[in-house]
Structures are given as C-alpha cells and as structure tokens.
Amino acid sequence: MAFLDLFKPKWKHSTPEVRRKAIKKITNQTILIEIAKNDEDSNIREEAIQKITNKDVLEDIANDNEYYEVRKIAYEKLDKKESQEALADKVKNDESEYAREAAIEKINDQTILIEIAKNDESDYVRRTAIGKITDQTILIEIAKNDQDEVVRGKATSKLTDQNILMDIAKNDQDRGVRLDATSKLTDQNILIDIAKNDQDKGVRREAISKLTDQKILNHIVKNDESEYLREAAIEKITNKDVLEDIAKNNEYYEVRKIAYEKLDKKESQEALADIVKNEREITVREAAIAKITDLKILAVFKKITETKKCLNCGETIYNVKDFISECEKQGIIINHNTLEITLRTGGLVIVEGLQNWFNREAEKRNKEQMAIEIQNKAGMHCTVCNKVYCLECVSNYGKINGNERSCLSCGGRMNHVL
Numbered sequence: 001m002a003f004l005d006l007f008k009p010k011w012k013h014s015t016p017e018v019r020r021k022a023i024k025k026i027t028n029q030t031i032l033i034e035i036a037k038n039d040e041d042s043n044i045r046e047e048a049i050q051k052i053t054n055k056d057v058l059e060d061i062a063n064d065n066e067y068y069e070v071r072k073i074a075y076e077k078l079d080k081k082e083s084q085e086a087l088a089d090k091v092k093n094d095e096s097e098y099a100r101e102a103a104i105e106k107i108n109d110q111t112i113l114i115e116i117a118k119n120d121e122s123d124y125v126r127r128t129a130i131g132k133i134t135d136q137t138i139l140i141e142i143a144k145n146d147q148d149e150v151v152r153g154k155a156t157s158k159l160t161d162q163n164i165l166m167d168i169a170k171n172d173q174d175r176g177v178r179l180d181a182t183s184k185l186t187d188q189n190i191l192i193d194i195a196k197n198d199q200d201k202g203v204r205r206e207a208i209s210k211l212t213d214q215k216i217l218n219h220i221v222k223n224d225e226s227e228y229l230r231e232a233a234i235e236k237i238t239n240k241d242v243l244e245d246i247a248k249n250n251e252y253y254e255v256r257k258i259a260y261e262k263l264d265k266k267e268s269q270e271a272l273a274d275i276v277k278n279e280r281e282i283t284v285r286e287a288a289i290a291k292i293t294d295l296k297i298l299a300v301f302k303k304i305t306e307t308k309k310c311l312n313c314g315e316t317i318y319n320v321k322d323f324i325s326e327c328e329k330q331g332i333i334i335n336h337n338t339l340e341i342t343l344r345t346g347g348l349v350i351v352e353g354l355q356n357w358f359n360r361e362a363e364k365r366n367k368e369q370m371a372i373e374i375q376n377k378a379g380m381h382c383t384v385c386n387k388v389y390c391l392e393c394v395s396n397y398g399k400i401n402g403n404e405r406s407c408l409s410c411g412g413r414m415n416h417v418l
Helices: 003-007 016-023 029-038 042-050 055-064 068-077 084-093 097-104 110-119 123-130 136-145 149-156 162-171 175-184 188-197 201-208 214-223 227-236 240-249 253-262 269-278 282-289 295-306 320-329 361-376 391-397
Strands: 332-334 341-345 348-350 379-382 388-390 399-401 404-406 414-416
Touching: 016 029, 016 042, 029 042, 029 055, 042 068, 068 084, 084 097, 084 110, 097 123, 110 123, 110 136, 123 136, 123 149, 136 149, 136 162, 149 162, 149 175, 162 175, 162 188, 175 188, 175 201, 188 201, 188 214, 201 227, 214 227, 214 240, 227 253, 240 253, 240 269, 253 269, 269 282, 269 295, 320 332, 320 361, 332 361, 361 391, 379 391, 388 391, 391 404, 404 414
Parallel strands: none
Antiparallel strands: 332 341, 341 348, 379 388, 379 414, 399 404
C-alpha cells in the first residue's frame, strides 16, 4: 500500500482489489461515473457502469467513452445493444471477427456499412459489409481500389455498369476479379474479345460460356489450342449443321464425342468407330466395337488388328490380346484396361521402378528388361491414316504433337491396336 493511499477514498486506492470492494458500497452516481470513465482497470470500469442508472449519463458513455467494453455495457443498459450505433461500435472494436461479421448482418444504415467497407482492417469484415451496400458508385470505387482481390471481386460481383465491368474484366491484375467481372458481362463483342485474348483459361471459359454467336463458338472449337476451351465452346453450340460438321471433321476426339452426344448420336456407327479408334480405355473400346454392325467399318478394324509387322522396322507387333498374353506368360502383371505394367518377382508384386525389397535385383532387372522389350512390340495404329507401327518406333521416330509422339507418317494420334 502506498503512503498516499492513507489520505484517499478507497475507490481511488492504488490496489485494484481495494477499489473493486469499494465500488460495491458506492451509490453516488457522480463517483460511479468518474470511475467508469477514468479507472485504469477495465474490470473496475465495467463494474462501475453496471451501477449507473442515469439514462443521460449512460447515453453519454455509450457515445463518448474511450473504452469499448464500457460502451457496450452502456448500450445494454439502455436496451440499445441492437441499435445501429451499437452494432457499428461492435464491428469496429469487438475482438471476435465472427461477432463483427454477425453485427454487420444486422446493420442497415448504408453510411455505416460504407465506412466499414472502405476502412475496416479486416478483409472478411469489409467483404461482409460490401454484401449489403447498394450504392453503385461506392461499389465501383471499392472494386477498382481495394488492395484485397477477394474484396474487389465481391464488389465487382454487385456491379451493373457494363463499361465498368469491361474495364475490370480486361485490366484487373487478379484472374479471380476478372472472372467475377466477366460473369456479369452481357455485351457479346466484349465477351468475344475476352474469350479470345485473356491470359487465363478460366476467365476465357467463363466468357465462352456466355457467348451465343455460333460462328465464333465454332471457330474456337476448330482452332483453339486448349482442349478445355474447345469443349466449353462446343457445349454452347446449338446449330445442328455445325454440330454435324464438328462430329465428322473436327480433329479432336473429345470435341467430336461431345458433338455426337449433343446430336443424340453417341450410339451411331460413326460415333462407335470413333470410340474404338481414340478412346484410351480398352474395355470401352471393346464394348464399342461389339456394337458395330457396319461391315465397312469392321473391315477397317479387322485389317488393323490383323497387321503383324511394324510398317517402319518390320518387326513383329502385338495387338492388345497378344500383348496381354505375352506379359502374363512372362510373369508380368498388366492392367487389362489401361495396359499399365507391374512386375512379379518371387511371388511378390513390385510396381515398376520401386526398389526390390528382398535384394533380388538381378531378377528384377531381367523382368524390367523383358517388360520393356514386350512394350516396345506393342502395336500402335494411327487414328487418322490407320497405319500401324510398334511402340518403339513411335517413341523414337514419331512426330512430336504436344507432349506425345504421334504417327510417323501423318502426325496423327496413336492408340493401341485392339
């Protein structure tokens, strides 16, 4: 206890616990007000305000006291904890971000919401406030200037001005904000420009999904380098003649497949033949060829299947059936659907490339070499010109097409001979 405490009232004592006990006996509103406003201990300030009954004093504390917890109690005693002022105070000062966001949901005053949306330190809180703002001028300002891309995106998603949206869609540095802007655009010319030129595929796909011009969509289907975008474009094509042309002539199998589906022709002889030529999964191809009845189509596949020599090196090749049989004969385990190989060593299955757990490296190396030799003899046919080569020749001499080696003759896509 300090010496000067002997000459002070207990509510001014230097020891908080002494002051706290003193408050319990105080009824003088003036003293309670002074404690509520000035005591350095927050708990003591809160205890003091709990005993204040003067409404004007409580209003003054709620409006001007420097301590949020004190103001909060004043609002509660005034039965104003749900008032717009009290809610704004909570948004600005409550430690809980969840409580701050919950308070915003109850605020309707646009002035308060705008102040929060423009100046609150929390991205999440600003975003929540934006969700309730209706002033387009304010939303434009935030959409263009907020430092946080998610906040800009939230504001952008509420804009209606097509010129402003075009500016954001073309110029914002963040792909998410451009995506939000693009999703709100309706001008076909602007959407065409974005579909062709944005650097991000997701933004371009969003623009494509809003296009209606069948010629532009067809151009994308035929010429865009991205399969992702070609497929998005064909989903928007409704012109039957265009779809028929795509199904017959487009160079990309996945695109043709969608065209057949949209034409309700996925079980047609042409579509089934396309599946047999181009689908990767063996079981799907086998199921498709079983449905083909067109003798001309069957004759083409029969000729491919019966080819036994590589057109380039003249070595014997395996069709899928022979390939699987040869692998299993040598103890090499193969997935019948994907043709992926694993190795069997001493009764154990060892995935190709993993260490030999029981020090049988010699046997493993022999198996690996044998697997490579068998794989190299796997027959591969061109899905365009139907020429047949062994996998080794395709790997060594095939033309480069993206990430794959393709037909030595025409550069077409290669697939396993059934």
